[in-house]
Structure formats: C-alpha cells, structure tokens
Amino acid sequence: MRILKSALLGAALALTATAVSAEAPEKPKYGGSLEIGTVYVTLSALSFDPADWNWKLNHDTGLFYEQLFAADLSKSKQHGGKHPFYADAWLPSDAIRGELVESWKWEENPLRVTMKVRPGVMFPEKPGVMKKRELTAEDIVFAYARLSTSPKKIAGYFDHVEKVEATDKSTVVFTFKYFNAEWDYRFGWGYYSTITPKEVADAGATNWKNVNGTGPYMLTDFVQGSSNTYTRNPDYWDKETIGGTEYKLPFIDKITYRTIKDEATFLTALRTAKLDLLENIRWSAADDLKKSTPQLKWSRWLNMSGTFLSMRVDTKPFDDIRVRRALNMAVNKKEIVQAYYGGNAELFAYPQHPDYLGYFEPLDAMPASIKELFEYNPDKAKKLLAEAGYPKGFSFKVQVCSCNPDHMDMLPLVAAYLEQVGVKVEIQPMEYAAFLSAMTTKTVAPGYFMNNGHTNPTTTIRKSFVTKEVWNPSQYSDPALDKKVADMYQERDEGKRQAMIKEMTREILDKAPYIWLPTPYIYTAWWPWVKGYNGELRAGAVRPGPIYARMWIDEELKKKMGR
Template sequence: MKRRILLLLLCSLLVVALVLPSCKGDVEEPTTSNGEVVVEPAKDEPIYGGTLTPAFCVQNWSGGPTGWDMVKWTWMGHAYQSFVCDGLLMGDFTKGPSGTGEFGFVSTDFIPDASATGALATSWEFPEPTIIRFNLRQGVKWQDKFPTNGRDLTADDVVWALNRTIGFEDGKGRWPRHNFIKEVRKVDSKTIEFEFVEPMAFWGYEIGWGPYMLIYPQESEEAGLDNWKNIAGTGPFYVEDYVSDAQITYARNPDWWATWTKDGKTYQLPFLDKIIIPIVPEQATRLAAFRTGKMDIYQMAGMIAKRDIIEVNPELEDILESRQVMRGGGWLLYFPWDKEPFTDIKVRKAMNMALDRQALIEAFYEGVGMIFYFPLQESDGPSLFTPLEDCPEGVQEYFEYNPDKAKEYLADAGYPNGFSTILTMGVSDTAPDFGAMLQEFWAEIGIDAELRIMEEATIQAMGFDRSFEGVISHGIQSRPQVYNDYTCDHAYNFGGFCDEYYEDQWNIAKTTPDIEKRDAILKDLYVYLKTLCPDILMPSGAEWTAWWPWVKNYTGETSFGFHKHNYWAYAWIDEDLKKEMGY
C-alpha cells in the first residue's frame, strides 16, 4: 500500500513538472534587471552574471586610482573612473575586432575619430566653424546609488561638469589645459555646445573621447570627491568597494543606457555582475595569478611575459599570437637644441647612425619590434603615415646602422675625436643594460656617454624646465595630437625644438576640421619633421594580450578612447567552460 501511494505521488509530481512550464500566468519567470526573461543560453549566446578579474593594463605603469576628482587626477585616475562615468563619445564596439575589424582598440589613449560613436551624445554638428553642437541622449539616468539615487541626467548636469573640469570661472580646474575653449553652454534641455577660440581639428580627442572630459554629478562634489563612496556616474559600473592599495570592486549598473545586438537580438549591457581589479603593480605576481586562472585577462604582456604564459599555458598560444600589437609606445632621447654640440644636425645624425636598432630589438624584444613609429605609426593608415622606405634618403640614412658614416659626420661637425656627454634614463628593470648598449655604440664613434639613471619624476621636472645636460629619455605614445609636443613652447618639448615652418603648418592642421585636408598636412609635416632629425627614437617592442577561453566577446581591446575601459561591458563569463577547464 505504501509503495502504491509513493508511486502515485511520484506520478503526480511528474505531471506537475510537465504542466507548470506551460502555465506562464501562474509562474513568475526570472528576469534581467530590464525585464527580459532569462532563458538557458544557447552556445555562445550572451550570459548575464559572473565576475571578471583582469590583470589591468594600467598597472604596467601605476597602482590603484590616484584620486576621484576629475580636475586633480592624472590619466591613471581617468582609467579607473572610466568604468563609472561616460563622456560624450566612446569607441564603437561594432567597428572593433569583435565587429567589422576596422580598428583594433589596442592603443590606451587614441582612437581614430571614424571609430567613435555617441555615448552621452547621439549626434553632433558644426553650425559654425568654431562651434560644435551635441544632441544629448535622452532617458539617461545617474546610477541609483548615493548621492544621485537614479535621477535623470540633464543638460545642466553636463555643462556643469565640463565647466568645472575646464575651470572657466575660478581657474581651479584644468585651466589652461583647455584654453582653446571659449565657452560651454546649454542650448536647450536636449542640446549643449562648445565654442572654440578658433576652428578645432582634433575636437574628438580634446572634448569627445579624449582625456578629462568624463561627466560626473554636482552631488559628488558636494558630498566630497576625496571619498570613493561619493562617486557616481552614468556608466556601466559603479564602485562597490575600494581598499586602498589592495583591490577595487565595480558592480553592474542595471540602468546603463547602452545595448548590443547579436544575431538580431538586442541585449541590455553590461553582462557582468562585477569586475574586481586587484591592485598588484608587480608584474610577476599578476602573471602568476593569470597563469593559474585566478585572473581572467592579462593585458599588454611584453615578450618575457608572453613567453612565460606559453610555457605554462600552451593552450593560450593561439590567443596570444592573434593579438600581437605594435602599440606605438616607446621612448625618445631628447637633444638640448640650444646647446653645443647638438645644434649641429650632423652630430644628431651621427648619434642616431651609431645605434644598431635591430640589435636592440633582438636584445630587449626578442626580435619583434619597430624602429619608425613616432609621432605616427603604420596602423594610423596611409592617409597619415609615410613608411621609412618612402622617406627621403636623408631620413633613411640616420635610421640605418652605419658607424663609419657617423664618424664622418662627427669629423665634418668639428669633432673628429668625438666628445663627452651625459645619458640620463628613467628607472626600469632594463635601463642599466639598455643604457650600457647605447654607451658601447657611441663609444665606437668616439662619444663617451656617462649613464645616469633617475626617477621618472626627476626626469620629467628636468625636461619641463629644460635644465638637463646631454641627452635625456622620456616615454612616448604615437598619435596625431603629439605633433603639438614639437611646438616651441610646449611643456613636453623637452629638447626645445623650434621651427617656424613646422609651427605654421601645425597651426593650420589643428584648425582644419576637414579630415582629408588635415591628414594631408600632417602627412607632409611628418616627413618634414624627420628631415630635421629632432631626436633619437628608440625601438618599440610588441605587446600581447591574453585571456582565458571562458571570457567571451572580448578580443584584446585596451581602450575605447583615452583610457576608457568600458569595453568590458560587452564581455561575459562562461562559468561552465571555466569549470570544464578545471578552474
């Protein structure tokens, strides 16, 4: 009898199990934050939830956030705040490696204007040559947390944030960084506009997707921008927790305005519940965590890190090789243009020609690198970049290793026996060995260079006031805007290079909004600059980004503009695959 009752009970449960799925009116189905029904995902279909733990590329140069106040922090602070706050524009995911492949999004601080799309702005126009008008996205809300509590974003909010950052009224913002802007004003509840002092060619970088123009609320300033708990924005994630020098945790903003369409279906972004960024400046520690699956992504690995990953995790080799990039980051040696013997182009060429750049690439980048990439590189496209082999002979010759010709140039300049000088380099693991190789190359042509290794802050201070002797090193990153660094009075023009024709052409280029005309000027100016041999360009090595296969819809992006890291809003984690792989 008991057995019969048990059988009837099991049959009843089976019937209930079969019937209930069809009774949708009686069962509350699980939904996402925007009301979409959660269903079992098909293969490679986006999955909501999960936590991403990346080895963040910014930690190649620094630790955690350097502050939360837009008018005070450096580019490092911008990187961490870009998860939280939107700008007017950002990189277009659909044009990246996961879309049409038009742009790789591998530079941390530059994207072509053509690869940008609207963020807080949906469209823009130039009603006059010196005015750009932005139509703001409607229905955007501040994050539903203190101190904004999910209220609507307004045009007044956007204008307030921009004006505070620029520092028009009190000069306490980033003024005079943006002294090319005459006014930022509200046109109506849906529109704002910038008025420039003169036509602005690089407006995308300067006010759209570039540095410092993230939008933050007045309530955060009133509550105190020195406290991360007071930080809010309109972006895909908010700061859930921050332990100084240990870890920062971002949580999903369910009210972010962005969506993404795959196979005809539109998804609310972001997919991830959390992003946890351990603050680990030590590369070896980050690398060990990635290789053991404790970190999901390792951004911008150098050759040594790449080799170590493949040795321990050979299954990731194909992913690494697929994302080899020449990012155009490297460093220059600056000549003091107002001091002998560097005023003579023959001396500048001789010091270049004495260097075996390929030997440096073999020694420090295991044979993978480039020697001709600043201020533009090949990835900037033929409309801007001229390859070395297409440059005049006078440019090609000083990028070739030719110590005999270098000696001839020194003799012609009045230094048949060479001279003594100083080589100042920033602290790094490779600086002593790199500096020693430079010393050896120059010794071969009679130049005795004393090597001094100093903290980067000291080098930068010496460069800003042009107080150094000999040649001095400093990091660089290729992008069209750095043409400005060669203008006579620019702070980062450490060497004091100053050329009237260059200055005139740059002023024309930067006030030419027509992209084709602007690029034509810049292309010619690139070659002209190189004919003057203004400095010594050190080789740049390749970099790789690796990620475990359970990270989906991510293909090695490192920025959607100037250190904009909201590309992870498009990624998701396949927890089942992760478990299958034993992690």
C-alpha cells in the same frame, strides 16, 4: 526528378542551417568577477579628479565616468568590422558613436555644434555625495567649465571654443571661435573629456570615495599600488544586442584592476589564473607562456607608444643638430630589432603609427637624410661629433622609469652603443611619480628615456614638439613649426591635413630631437572563459570601460578547467 531536387534542396538548407547555427554567438551570462592586469599593470592610479589633467585618468575612471562619444564597438573585428581598437587615442571617423549624447548637428554663422543629451541616463545614488538623478545638459556645461578653468589644463587646448551652454535640459551647444580638427577628440572622447557631476566636485573629486558617474560600474574600493575594484551599476543605461537578443549591460558583477610592479609576478599571476586577462606582455615572455600555458588565447599588436631617448635641445651639447644626428647613427637599430626584440618590433613606426592610414609614410618613402638616421654608421657618428667640437665624446645623464622592464633592459644596450663613439651615459632610474614630475615641471635631465603614446595623427606632433607642451621632454621649440601645427588644426579638408602632417613629421624626424628607436610588438593574453572579447584595448583615449562592460564570464568552462 522533382523528388530528387526537393531532397537536394532540403539537404542544402539543412547544411546552411547547421553552418549558421555553428557561427551563432554564444548566449552571454551575468555574474562573476574579472581580474585584469591592464595595459598599465605596473602603474597605480595617478588621480581620480579630471581637473588634474593627468593622462591616465580615463583608464582608471572610464568604468564610471562617461563621455560625449565613444568607440562604436560593433565595428570591431570580432563583430566582422575592420577595427581592432588597440590605439591609445585614435577613433576612426567611421567608428564613433554617441555615448552621453545621442545626436549632434553642425551649423555655420556662428560655427557651432548642437547636441542632444541621451534621455534616461542616470547618476546612481552615492550616499553622502548625491541622490540618484538624471544626467542633463547642465552637467556637460559644468564639466567643461571645470576642465577649461583648471590651472593644470594644457595651454591652448580649448582656445577654439567660444562658449558652451545648455539651451534646455536636453540640449547643449558648443559655439566655436574657429574650426579645430580635433573638436570631438578634445572634449568628446579624448583624454580630457570626462563628464563629472557638480556634486562630486563639491564633495571632493580627488577622493576616490566620492566619485560617481553614469558608467557601467561604480568604484567601490581603491588600494594605492595594489588594486581598483569596480562593482556593477544597476542603473546603467546601455544595452547590447547579441544573436538578435537585447541584453542590459554590464554582464560581469565585479572587475578588479591589479597593480603589479614586478614582471615575473604578473606573469605568474596570469599563468596561475589569478589574473583572467593580462593586456601587456613582452614578446619573450609570450613565447614562454605559450609553451607553459597553451590554453591561453592571444592577440598581438604593435605598441601604440613610440620608444626613444629624448635629448634636450635647449642644453649643450644637444643644441647642435650634428650631435643629435651622430647619436642616432651610433645606435644599431636594426640589430636591436633582431637581437634584442627577436624580430618582434618595427624599425620605424613613430611618431606616426602604421595603423594611421593616410597619415603614415614608411621609411622607404622618406628622404635620404632621414633614412640615414636608421642606419648604423659609427664612423660618421664620430666624424659629426668631432665637427661639433666633441672629438673625445662627452657624458650625460639619462632618466628612465623603473616601472618599465623593457626600458630598464634596453637603456644599457643603447648606452653600450654610444660608448663606442665616446659618449658615456649615466643612468638614473626613477619611480613613476618622480619620473612624471620631471616631465610636467620641465626639469628632465639632458637625456630622458621613455615611450610616448602616438595618441592620434593630429596630436602626436603637437604634444611632443610644440613650444612648452607638457609632453615635450626635448624642450623642442620652433615658432615656424608651431604655426604649421596651428594651421593644420584649422584645415577642414582631411586630405590637405594629411599632407601637412606628413610634411611636419618629416621635418621633426630630420631634426632628430630624439634617438629614434624601434617600436615593439606587444601581446595580450586571456583565459578562454573570458567571453565577448578579442583583444580590444581602448574605446576612446586610454579608456577600456565600454569594452569591459560587454565581456562576460563562462563560469562552467572555468570550473571544467579546474579554476
């Protein structure tokens, strides 16, 4: 009996060992190159200078410029965690780690955060710009001062900050005038949080040839409208533990972002393996690719940008809420979900995103006045237009970006619905630079068709509906709402903040400054030789750099697949 028990125990241990071995992670390999069509595959870099305050900066500079904080990618689903890291600018509080700072501590009276700079972080040598040197607290102070004094900054963005000072080489102190719930996002891991050295600013930060940061890669080539090329930084500080072994990052020698404006061209590039990874694929194209290229690996995610047709509330006829509500009822949104998107969309997922647990409320929890904006009711739409003084309808211009294939296809469909209630749309396609300029200069047409990032639960209402905000295409302005937003930011209790945000979200939905449209699902696809990846997209505000630094290429598999 004892021998039998020993044999059974030995067999069980052998099976366990086999199971563990089967689940052990692959050993990463160094070298190779990666060709990527990113989430913004159709858009070239807008600027490399953080002082320009452009939204896309982290996407193009996040491989060489780092920030105070970043996503803790060990909490990702591929490592057994609960976070997919898809969001454009949302890091859950349990998934943030120090990047350029290794620790931080809150203090009261005065209200401040004391941060310790991570030791041994180096700026590599940049000939003609700067010598190789260590990051110090003074670099953080300089970067903040340069951003906060930029004439292009978002008004009020850093108003909560009293001062930022380096008390010694490795200590930086942020003293606040008052609490702001976004303190870490706004100058920690957000859109405008890049740590740029003084030498780069002095040399000219707008010139890509001068840029230099502490990140895993260095920008070594840039061709406007074509490509960004990044080469491995040998002085990079971070490491990754895989299977109990610690590895120096990054693994891949060269990463290239490809800018491809034509949808058919970037889909062909993926199918023929000229792209190793394509992050933004429409559902209809995904179906075709799965049939033609079954070797690809996939992830599916609900777009982190809401789609809408903005109506300028400061111009007639959109200053009348009846008109705005009428146009919402005139569009058959449920039919768009089923017929246009083939069911690959959610009827209601903006301005809050369903991933924002504790902040998002589903449509069935909304008041009847909001629910009816998502019901197709052309008869009531005509009645409201007549009451507002437009019994025969009207016409208006709508600007749309030619860079977005989905929008170029959808806007004519929306226009066709509106025409059924007497409202005619003049479609004005624009190149992205002109389209963006119309937004930032507040010269948008009465109609502006776009999608806008959800960003995060505390930002989505502020950036789109507070008076004079940059990303406010409807020119919405309500002093009472502005005050509610300001009060929300100063509320320290997250539960109370959530209640305040839900109330404001309902208010905005009901006022209908937009024609609220469905939010589509997006697909990401990559070839099997791309390892250490599971579809993650951002490790901060539109910043994929830390994700790409942990990916590696299985060159042997690539050769076996004939590529």
